[in-house]
Amino acid sequence: MRRSGVRLGALVVVLLLLLVAAFAGTARAATAPPSKVLVVVMDQMHPEYAQQYNMTNVLWLEKHGAYFPKAYVGDMASETVVSHNVMVSGLLPKHMGWSDEALRDTNDVLGGGANGIYITGDLSYSQFQALVAAGDYPKLGTYLHAKYPGSIVACVGEKSYQVRSMTAGSADFGVFLGSATNSNAQLAALLGGKYRPPSGAPNTAAVPAYITGDTRFTVNSDADYNDYGTNDMSPAWIYPEDGDRMIPGNITGHLGGDNWVADATIKIMQNENWSGLFVNFGAIDKVGHMWGGGQVDTLKKYEWDPNSIYNMVHEPFIAKNADVQLGRLIGELKATGQYDNTLIVVVADHGSTAATKNFFGTNAQGAGDYNWYHGDSLTDGNYYNDPLHPVAPALNALTDLTNVSFTYASTAIEAWLTDFSMTQKLAAATVMQARPGVFATYVKNDAGTAYTPTAVNTKGMPKAERSWFRSHGQELVDTMAWSGSADVVGLLRDHTSYGAYGDHGGAQQDVQSIPMVFYNPGLKTVKYKSAARLVDLMPTIMRTMGIDPTANMDGKAYYLKTK
Ligand SMILES: [Zn+2]
Numbered sequence: 001m002r003r004s005g006v007r008l009g010a011l012v013v014v015l016l017l018l019l020v021a022a023f024a025g026t027a028r029a030a031t032a033p034p035s036k037v038l039v040v041v042m043d044q045m046h047p048e049y050a051q052q053y054n055m056t057n058v059l060w061l062e063k064h065g066a067y068f069p070k071a072y073v074g075d076m077a078s079e080t081v082v083s084h085n086v087m088v089s090g091l092l093p094k095h096m097g098w099s100d101e102a103l104r105d106t107n108d109v110l111g112g113g114a115n116g117i118y119i120t121g122d123l124s125y126s127q128f129q130a131l132v133a134a135g136d137y138p139k140l141g142t143y144l145h146a147k148y149p150g151s152i153v154a155c156v157g158e159k160s161y162q163v164r165s166m167t168a169g170s171a172d173f174g175v176f177l178g179s180a181t182n183s184n185a186q187l188a189a190l191l192g193g194k195y196r197p198p199s200g201a202p203n204t205a206a207v208p209a210y211i212t213g214d215t216r217f218t219v220n221s222d223a224d225y226n227d228y229g230t231n232d233m234s235p236a237w238i239y240p241e242d243g244d245r246m247i248p249g250n251i252t253g254h255l256g257g258d259n260w261v262a263d264a265t266i267k268i269m270q271n272e273n274w275s276g277l278f279v280n281f282g283a284i285d286k287v288g289h290m291w292g293g294g295q296v297d298t299l300k301k302y303e304w305d306p307n308s309i310y311n312m313v314h315e316p317f318i319a320k321n322a323d324v325q326l327g328r329l330i331g332e333l334k335a336t337g338q339y340d341n342t343l344i345v346v347v348a349d350h351g352s353t354a355a356t357k358n359f360f361g362t363n364a365q366g367a368g369d370y371n372w373y374h375g376d377s378l379t380d381g382n383y384y385n386d387p388l389h390p391v392a393p394a395l396n397a398l399t400d401l402t403n404v405s406f407t408y409a410s411t412a413i414e415a416w417l418t419d420f421s422m423t424q425k426l427a428a429a430t431v432m433q434a435r436p437g438v439f440a441t442y443v444k445n446d447a448g449t450a451y452t453p454t455a456v457n458t459k460g461m462p463k464a465e466r467s468w469f470r471s472h473g474q475e476l477v478d479t480m481a482w483s484g485s486a487d488v489v490g491l492l493r494d495h496t497s498y499g500a501y502g503d504h505g506g507a508q509q510d511v512q513s514i515p516m517v518f519y520n521p522g523l524k525t526v527k528y529k530s531a532a533r534l535v536d537l538m539p540t541i542m543r544t545m546g547i548d549p550t551a552n553m554d555g556k557a558y559y560l561k562t563k
Pocket residue numbers: 043044079080081285349350
């Protein structure tokens with residue numbers, strides 16, 4: 001009995017050891033870091049849109065993933081062309097080579113002469129590349145290429161500047177909608193005149209033939225064919241839709257907007273050995289600019305018709321549609337067996353505020369660009385200094401100053417001066433602080449490393465607005481400070497804009513609050529209390545994928561718990 005007992009005991013021990021080994025194997029497999037990352041940027045999405053518009057895919061990820069409900073942009077200027085490079089550099093804007101919609105090229109990196117003014121959104125791919133090279137920093141794609149040699153990193157989005165800035169110095173290629181044309185008579189007839197073919201970064205030739213050679217990727221871009229009423233209705237007409245550029249439309253086989261972005265991304269997933277895909281769904285942003293976003297874009301206010309294609313230019317349809325497209329990308333990962341080894345990240349580049357209290361721009365057809373930009377630049381010459389498009393009266397006193405070289409006005413106002421001595425900065429700040437809606441003004445210090453407040457007036461400000469400003473105002477303004485940033489900055493009150501009716505760029509809580517969630521089957525479901533910022537995205541992605549940084553980043557690498 002004893003002997004057999006011993007034998008039985010030994011057998012049990014062996015079995016237990018086998019079981020432990022089996023579980024260890026399973027545990028190792030489940031916690032193996034993901035080898036691919038899919039970043040989906042819901043452009044201008046407010047965190048509450050997920051509930052408000054029943055975005056079931058975003059809600060599912062937030063419920064099951066590593067979710068940061070207190071996430072915020074964490075830097076300025078809170079704009080597309082800035083945020084996307086923050087996400088893939090892990091750097092604050094002040095260290096990137098551009099920190100706003102305009103920059104002063106103090107060191108003549110772009111070759112147009114020292115101190116030349118450039119509009120960032122109109123820079124070419126090679127100019128973005130030159131700025132990244134001058135900053136001498138690795139981007140996420142650099143690390144992905146090193147860890148997974150031979151793998152492809154690509155960016156996809158409707159907007160050229162978003163894709164160019166994100167692709168530069170990081171990705172193998174980027175895909176966006178090219179300029180409107182009618183060069184192919186057959187396509188022009190099919191697509192209502194002007195259409196947009198696919199283009200990309202570094203150039204169209206870099207875009208794979210499975211996209212450029214497929215006429216599915218040409219879309220209608222003709223406002224005469226259909227502007228969905230946005231060109232004739234205030235306030236959407238400030239920044240109207242042209243055809244199916246940012247919305248799907250209803251031309252079978254040629255859907256535009258986020259459907260186009262999802263289709264191109266799926267093609268890349270099917271054709272490439274990829275390690276990084278950075279995708280921008282731009283429609284929420286476009287519609288938010290036009291009507292003011294979810295706070296005001298309701299069925300009641302604009303007589304939204306759920307049975308009409310006109311619903312496509314309103315937030316209830318377009319936010320839900322962006323979520324449906326996200327679902328298609330996740331479905332493709334599952335269908336191709338890549339779901340388990342992909343880290344899915346859903347985030348926004350900024351939120352927005354609706355100008356329900358004060359709109360100080362010009363409320364007229366196509367006024368958007370002229371509301372935002374004013375002055376001469378090396379990218380656009382005197383295009384934004386056009387007497388036919390005078391700046392909005394509220395900004396006049398500032399732009400009329402002979403020493404003001406360029407201004408950008410959205411939900412903050414920034415001014416670049418010709419003579420940027422401290423005396424002149426203080427003189428311009430005095431004029432800035434008297435612009436309506438401005439409650440705080442800052443001048444850049446002489447070293448160019450931070451901003452100094454010159455006037456702050458929070459009188460009559462609701463408690464929540466004042467408390468957000470006290471916690472974040474100085475922090476956010478300082479993230480822009482470098483030699484090329486604006487000399488004078490004015491922060492605007494909530495629900496105040498000089499650009500489009502719904503706008504971003506500033507430090508307001510509504511503009512700064514964003515959704516942020518990471519998901520992989522191997523990650524634990526956790527609702528994190530930390531107020532993560534966009535600059536933390538890349539270090540956190542790298543830590544989760546087991547990639548060690550070789551250069552400093554400004555962001556924090558959050559440890560996402562594994563199962
Ligand atoms: Zn954006």
